[in-house]
Amino acid sequence: MGYGAAQSSSFPLILFFITGGIAIAAASLSFEDNFDLTCAAEHFKTSPDGQIVSLYLYKNSGCGFQTKKRHLFGWFSMKMKLAGGDSAGVVTAFYMCSDKDAAKDRDEVDIEFLGNRSGQPYLIQTNIYKGGVGNREQRHSLWFDPTADFHTYSFLWNPHNLVFFVDRVPIRVHRNGPGGEGFFPSKKPMYLFSSIWNADDWATRGGLEKTNWTLAPFVSSYKDFTLDVSSAKDAWWNQPVAWSLSSGQALDSAWVHRNLLVYDYCADVERFPTLPPECSLRS
Template sequence: MGLWLCPWILLLLLAASSMAPSLAAAAASKPSSFSFKDNFDIMWAEDHFRTSPDGQVWYLYLDKKTGCGFQTRQRYRFGWFSMKLKLVGGDSAGVVTAYYMCSDLGAGKERDELDFEFLGNRTGQPYTIQTNVYKSGVGGREMRHMLWFDPTEDFHTYSILWNNHHIVFFVDRVPIRVYKNNGKPNNFFPNEKPMYMFSSIWNADDWATRGGLEKTNWKNAPFMSSYKDFNADGCQWKDPFPDCVKTTTQNWWDQYEAWGLDDNQHEDFSWVGRNLVIYDYCKDYERYPKMPEECRL
């Protein structure tokens, strides 16, 4: 099939990606001008961060010295969160571009976290997208997917829908992973702690590409990932307890229609599950002889 999926499959998924979640389409549109400095802070290595002349595209750089990352100033609890990313092109083995939500600025031991991680590869090989869920510092809920396009050629949208019923990871509005709330006291579901949104680029050649067999080729540095069009349509957390959490049903992202996938999304999600999943912790019986409770949903 070559580097990416064959043309008819590509057309199928492109058509699917154009079908936005019906409620997400009703979300407030992003302002025409977005100020990075009013909404984000650089976490480290400010000299490895650049913007386009108009300030609307943001670039993070990785070299042998360091990578770079940024975070929202605001915390959220529940909502719709999206960003457009263009990943490192060429030989990106060992490089990880991350886009994630986390309840702790320092990745503390009790953090909740929702991860998109894009695992680079050698030239000519497709990217792998890894998603993960942490609850009170415990992770191990990884899934890995192939993508149906080359994420280094253009920007694509990566989104998280988070409400009290489920968490859905979207790629170009196609749901690739659904993580349900089982409603039990020992629930492994991040729904209590407000979270910041983060993006970063860093070297992970000890594990990211073929389990660490492929090392970063620093002759190709600096590596650059690109970002734009951040949209957070969610409940902004204000201590001690924001009003929007008390009345979540007034928000589109927690109305009844957002509690599950619609028919088109179910069809897309099933197709992704049959064709693009390359690792699912729920099916790793050597690692989990006893199936995690949430896998039974």
């Protein structure tokens, strides 16, 4: 999608470092200084205090935003509250991509929230593309209702690994290969995006559940975007402490894998009779 005219907002972007469990806040920046809208302005609203932005999905159109700049490696995070109730067919995405228009050779890292019929699990799907090749999906259920309140979703991306976090719990670790030449997005800087859109051809029970447009608009809300993309060689996200999980994070990750993993491409031998080589890199 192309640029749209951004509506004025004081949505804060709080940059911070996380080292040894300590968060150090830096300057707050405005939404319009860092993002462009990719939809009509009437599909985008801010709270009266300017702290929350919301995207609206109607039958005729969804909505999204993207950073003005691309970044290579760092920490990217956003607090989000998803559309509640019967949201079958609705997808809310928080992702990074090297191209604004989904080029064939793009690199991309996805978090997608797959809407549900009321009372059924809300799934989070993660996926990775390198050079336009994807098909690296994992799906997890969540240990909370993501429509009831804001929760934090994050990427940690450095030359060694890519970690997906939910409320600082690592739900997926994707490692780079020996010599940095594995199935790993490490060559192309990426924009950061979020969007809400209709995907009822596949998103809920493989497309069996269609979007109930009588319930529109569907709304996703955002606050507290955090970003650390320092180019300094000693940036915390590119130090050995960030190249692998801590012992506590490893325990959390193992619990998620045992209890919440719904689908893993590395276990799908019917789809991949010969598993992709990066599957052997998992610890």
